[in-house]
Amino acid sequence: MTDIMWNSEIYENAAEARTRTMEGASPANVADPRQLRNTLGNFATGVTVLTYQSGDAFFGVTVNSFTSVSMEPPLVLVSLTRRSRALTYLLERPFAINVLGDDQLQTALQFAGQPKDGHPIEWVTDDGAPRINGSLAYFQCTPWAGYDGGDHILVLGRVQTYGQKDETKPLLFYRGKWGSLAADVPDNS
């Protein structure tokens, strides 16, 4: 482990990252942010929903910026816009990352601010944060750190428990559209 990794100017705790402003940021050298977003959309991703509890209520936010970071300790990352309501909560309490299967498109829409009537969410509350029943995989996390990410905050979670469901294909997101794998992927486990 090098010293630089634990330099306090680089490592910020979650609360510091939340309150940090963008004063030092220079103007983006990108003529058209929409074009940038469209081009970034060529990177095909899976789709997750981060779920958490506040008071007696359960909440979620659809996120495709999920990535694995570290095995020791086990860390995962999501990038959340500073405007996200979820941010206030995720930096201070357990949350679950639910990896969605291709039969969970309505769930993805529901937590992306496009709820449809008649789509109840089935919650599992056996461990850590509430999670979504039937998801392809899940990771129960506790907040590890938050980092300044421009107009987003990079939220690192420490994985406490996890699980997966076999024989379900992932929901995909590519160029602004939802998709599914065209073919079965051989099981290499």
Ligand SMILES: Cc1cc2nc3c(=O)[nH]c(=O)nc-3n(C[C@H](O)[C@H](O)[C@H](O)COP(=O)(O)O)c2cc1C
């Ligand atoms: C496919 C997809 C991926 C998304 N990924 C992210 C993401 O990585 N980070 C983020 O902040 N918002 C993301 N969003 C937008 C949020 O889901 C949406 O703004 C949500 O309503 C925020 O809810 P909240 O304000 O309760 O946190 C994504 C939306 C979709 C449809």
